[in-house]
Amino acid sequence: MEKKKKPSAKTLQTAQEAAYFGKKTLKNALRAQEEGRPVAWSMVNQYCEMIPRAMGMELVFPENFGAFCAAVGTAEDYLERSDAEGFPPTLCGYARNCFGYASVMAANDLRVPGDAPGGGMAKPAVFLSSGGVCDARFKWFQALGRYFDAPVWTIELPHTGTKEFFLPGYKDKTIAFLARNLRSYVSFLEDLLGKKMDEDTLSEHVDRALKTLKVAYEIDRLRRAVPSPMTGPDFWAIMMTHYFMTDDPEVLPFTKKVYDEVKYRVDNGIAAIPNEKYRLMFQEIPPWHSLDFFGELAEELGVNIVMESWSFHPPLPIPEEELEGVSDPIEILARLCYRKWMGYSDVGIKYGYEPSFYMAAWLQWVENYRADGMMNHLLRSCRPATYTTLHTKNALMDVFKVPSIEIDGDIVDLRVFNKEEAFSKVEAFIETMDHYREVRKKDGFDW
Amino acid sequence: MEENFIRLFENRHQMAQEAHAQGKKIVGYIYTYVPQELIHAAGAWPMQLTEEVQAHGVSLPDHFPDYVCDYLETILDEGLRGTYDYLDGLIVPHGCESLRGFFGMWCMNVSTPFTYVFSPPNKINPAAQEYLFQEFQHQKTLLENFLSTQVTASDLEESIGIYNEIRSLIRDIYSLRSQDNPVVSGSEVFSLMRAGLVTPPEDFLLQLKAFMAQLSSRSNSPAGKTRIMVQALAFEECFSSVLNLVKMVEDLGGHIVADDLNQGLRWITAPLSLEGDPFASLARYYLEEVTGAYLQPAARRVENLLQAATRAQVDGVIVCTTKYCDPYSFELPYLEKAFQDKGFPVLLLETSLSMPSAQVKNRVEAFFEILKA
Numbered sequence: 065m066e067k068k069k070k071p072s073a074k075t076l077q078t079a080q081e082a083a084y085f086g087k088k089t090l091k092n093a094l095r096a097q098e099e100g101r102p103v104a105w106s107m108v109n110q111y112c113e114m115i116p117r118a119m120g121m122e123l124v125f126p127e128n129f130g131a132f133c134a135a136v137g138t139a140e141d142y143l144e145r146s147d148a149e150g151f152p153p154t155l156c157g158y159a160r161n162c163f164g165y166a167s168v169m170a171a172n173d174l175r176v177p178g179d180a181p182g183g184g185m186a187k188p189a190v191f192l193s194s195g196g197v198c199d200a201r202f203k204w205f206q207a208l209g210r211y212f213d214a215p216v217w218t219i220e221l222p223h224t225g226t227k228e229f230f231l232p233g234y235k236d237k238t239i240a241f242l243a244r245n246l247r248s249y250v251s252f253l254e255d256l257l258g259k260k261m262d263e264d265t266l267s268e269h270v271d272r273a274l275k276t277l278k279v280a281y282e283i284d285r286l287r288r289a290v291p292s293p294m295t296g297p298d299f300w301a302i303m304m305t306h307y308f309m310t311d312d313p314e315v316l317p318f319t320k321k322v323y324d325e326v327k328y329r330v331d332n333g334i335a336a337i338p339n340e341k342y343r344l345m346f347q348e349i350p351p352w353h354s355l356d357f358f359g360e361l362a363e364e365l366g367v368n369i370v371m372e373s374w375s376f377h378p379p380l381p382i383p384e385e386e387l388e389g390v391s392d393p394i395e396i397l398a399r400l401c402y403r404k405w406m407g408y409s410d411v412g413i414k415y416g417y418e419p420s421f422y423m424a425a426w427l428q429w430v431e432n433y434r435a436d437g438m439m440n441h442l443l444r445s446c447r448p449a450t451y452t453t454l455h456t457k458n459a460l461m462d463v464f465k466v467p468s469i470e471i472d473g474d475i476v477d478l479r480v481f482n483k484e485e486a487f488s489k490v491e492a493f494i495e496t497m498d499h500y501r502e503v504r505k506k507d508g509f510d511w
Numbered sequence: 512m513e514e515n516f517i518r519l520f521e522n523r524h525q526m527a528q529e530a531h532a533q534g535k536k537i538v539g540y541i542y543t544y545v546p547q548e549l550i551h552a553a554g555a556w557p558m559q560l561t562e563e564v565q566a567h568g569v570s571l572p573d574h575f576p577d578y579v580c581d582y583l584e585t586i587l588d589e590g591l592r593g594t595y596d597y598l599d600g601l602i603v604p605h606g607c608e609s610l611r612g613f614f615g616m617w618c619m620n621v622s623t624p625f626t627y628v629f630s631p632p633n634k635i636n637p638a639a640q641e642y643l644f645q646e647f648q649h650q651k652t653l654l655e656n657f658l659s660t661q662v663t664a665s666d667l668e669e670s671i672g673i674y675n676e677i678r679s680l681i682r683d684i685y686s687l688r689s690q691d692n693p694v695v696s697g698s699e700v701f702s703l704m705r706a707g708l709v710t711p712p713e714d715f716l717l718q719l720k721a722f723m724a725q726l727s728s729r730s731n732s733p734a735g736k737t738r739i740m741v742q743a744l745a746f747e748e749c750f751s752s753v754l755n756l757v758k759m760v761e762d763l764g765g766h767i768v769a770d771d772l773n774q775g776l777r778w779i780t781a782p783l784s785l786e787g788d789p790f791a792s793l794a795r796y797y798l799e800e801v802t803g804a805y806l807q808p809a810a811r812r813v814e815n816l817l818q819a820a821t822r823a824q825v826d827g828v829i830v831c832t833t834k835y836c837d838p839y840s841f842e843l844p845y846l847e848k849a850f851q852d853k854g855f856p857v858l859l860l861e862t863s864l865s866m867p868s869a870q871v872k873n874r875v876e877a878f879f880e881i882l883k884a
Contacts (some may be wrong), residue, residue, distance in 0.1 A: 149844055150843060150844035150847065151840070151843070151844060154578070154834060154837075154840065155837060155841060159841070195630075195632075195806075198608050199607050199805065199837045199838050199841075200837060200841070202633060203841035204841060206808045206809060206841070207809075207842065207844070209810075210844065210845060218633050220632055220633050220634065220639070220642075222629075222630035222632075223611055223630050225614070225628040228628060228629070228649075231649060231653075237642070237645050241638060241641075241642040244638040248636070416619075417615075417619065418615040418628075419611065419614075419615050442577070443578065445578075447578065447608040447609050447612070448608040448611075450576045450578055450579075451579060451611075451612030451613075452612060452615070454574055454576055455574070455612070455615060455616060455619065458573065458619075
């Protein structure tokens with residue numbers, strides 16, 4: 065009997081091609097290690113990765129490696145190893161995957177395991193972490209000190225409150241603090257690498273990144289079309305490029321290629337899912353081990369994820385007047401970093417919601433993307449991607465009469481995600497979405 | 512006097528409601544990064560929000576997912592039920608992600624007139640100090656506007672003086688707790704520290720002085736023989752009506768001679784300097800002296816713990832970690848190994864309100880068997 069083909073979750077050709085970039089980072093880092101050049105293990109640090117890259121460093125991203133391991137089904141061994149090392153199983157799944165991997169390296173004279181997916185992560189000479197987004201992003205790298213004798217650098221990123229952002233002088237003082245931090249970061253890397261940062265090179269990287277992010281933002285705007293030209297899995301495949309490798313010279317032309325493919329679909333009324341019936345938003349991090357789940361939702365229920373994962377998306381473009389006369393790339397980077405985080409503060413203050421990061425964008429996107437519902441992926445191992453979900457759920461219902469559904473799971477640990485149960489929940493949720501369509505119509509909403 | 516401290520804690524809401532009714536301004540806070548001296552200098556009573564174990568989960572399912580620590584869940588629950596309606600203000604540091612989310616939920620659902628959130632820096636350096644100084648200046652301005660007052664340097668110096676005196680007396684009590692034949696028990700110390708969180712500092716200072724006078728005339732030691740250090744985030748993890756680890760230890764013949772609680776050792780290690788500009792001193796103190804797992808590397812905190820354990824000549828260490836507390840959980844293997852390498856036996860306890868205390872008691876009993884062997 066023929067085995068039933070798993071419905072493809074990726075519909076764009078460029079989404080299929082995007083895997084090249086993740087593999088490229090691993091390959092380049094392994095080559096750097098062979099050539100004796102230092103490699104950094106880096107968090108995705110709100111675009112501050114440009115700084116070490118402008119100094120010629122190769123970066124690998126353990127967060128992305130965790131997602132990769134989950135997607136190819138090799139995370140379980142690393143997770144079990146992390147448990148055996150004494151790390152609680154409620155910790156970040158990416159971190160646990162990394163602890164397991166690091167433990168294997170430590171047991172093998174710090175050699176990259178031969179069976180590691182994608183060739184594995186090269187040995188780190190330095191850890192580049194961040195105070196932004198979540199506690200794990202610096203506590204995790206600190207904890208890796210038991211396996212590697214490598215310094216940890218943490219980039220500060222204050223999590224400003226919605227109303228605090230609008231206090232006189234608050235934004236400027238925070239950007240000044242960020243910029244000062246980044247200059248210290250440059251000094252740290254200069255000492256580590258024994259060479260000076262070339263400011264012109266950094267400017268080139270920043271300029272390229274801004275261009276890439278602008279195109280990525282335009283792609284987001286194209287996705288407002290009905291039917292949607294993209295799926296959530298399309299985005300999750302492509303986001304590696306503009307999120308992790310924003311300033312890479314190959315990423316800008318690739319992002320333009322994505323834009324062209326998506327625009328073609330929009331101009332010709334081509335839907336990503338031919339039978340799109342329901343448009344869902346998705347919060348926040350997907351089950352990397354089970355992305356085919358979304359293919360099944362699309363094929364069998366006509367459910368498409370039309371917008372997802374706030375933290376992975378490009379920021380709102382920085383207003384031109386804010387960059388007028390600013391040529392210092394560090395200053396621009398500090399503004400970009402803070403913009404990424406606080407860009408939707410005016411939406412937050414408009415609706416009186418706190419915080420604006422993670423939450424406020426949805427209050428704009430629900431209308432932009434004409435969403436019928438929100439799918440909340442409650443993650444046992446990720447507090448920041450989970451704590452705002454019910455908060456957002458209440459806001460979407462209170463203001464827009466858009467319902468939400470909760471699915472329990474994990475980003476890396478397949479064992480805590482029940483796909484069949486999740487599918488049944490979505491099936492039942494269809495009725496709820498139908499009901500609230502009527503409610504919104506009566507309340508004067510136009511979707 | 513222990514009963515007095517227990518009563519102060521148990522009656523905290525009633526006391527606060529009465530004070531509020533009489534016009535006293537009360538500004539709540541959570542965790543040690545909030546500058547209590549500044550709140551006090553502005554004329555308000557700084558009061559730590561504390562966990563209400565009986566209230567667990569009543570109003571929460573629509574606000575907080577399950578995967579968040581009990582501590583914040585129950586405080587939020589109490590806020591939703593109106594228990595903290597006497598608060599005029601709430602200041603919350605971004606000490607961890609759950610706390611950051613808690614602040615948002617509180618603002619959205621509980622009517623506290625003045626709220627403020629800030630991010631203490633991750634690092635200790637001149638940029639961080641300047642940033643925290645600016646943060647505290649923002650808080651000062653906002654408190655002045657809200658409370659219709661001016662906070663002068665001498666106001667702040669006076670408040671710092673009171674808190675320094677509190678810290679000094681607590682350090683003395685901690686010394687008495689850890690000496691041979693200690694004249695004060697772990698239960699008494701935990702009771703008084705917990706009362707200190709919820710009592711106006713002037714009143715707490717009087718209580719401490721009276722307690723010290725009492726201790727100076729004690730000759731009998733109420734303490735057991737096995738010397739234990741407890742590491743926990745908050746008193747509620749180990750000293751509550753649901754889980755009283757302190758009593759378990761004492762019933763087994765043990766004595767808690769050292770701790771690393773949020774408002775214990777971590778808060779009292781050094782006085783706040785009154786040299787120079789007190790506002791600058793305040794920022795320097797909260798950046799350099801207040802250590803916790805949230806923001807700073809484990810090495811510094813663990814080194815302090817090892818020194819405290821060595822000074823107190825502990826026989827064993829009990830480490831309590833609230834389930835879903837990421838900053839502490841990441842440090843567990845490092846912490847355990849650091850203690851074990853120095854020859855201190857360690858018991859790791861992951862605590863939650865749903866955990867039966869009998870289960871904890873079994874593990875503590877087994878730990879004591881190991882220590883006696």
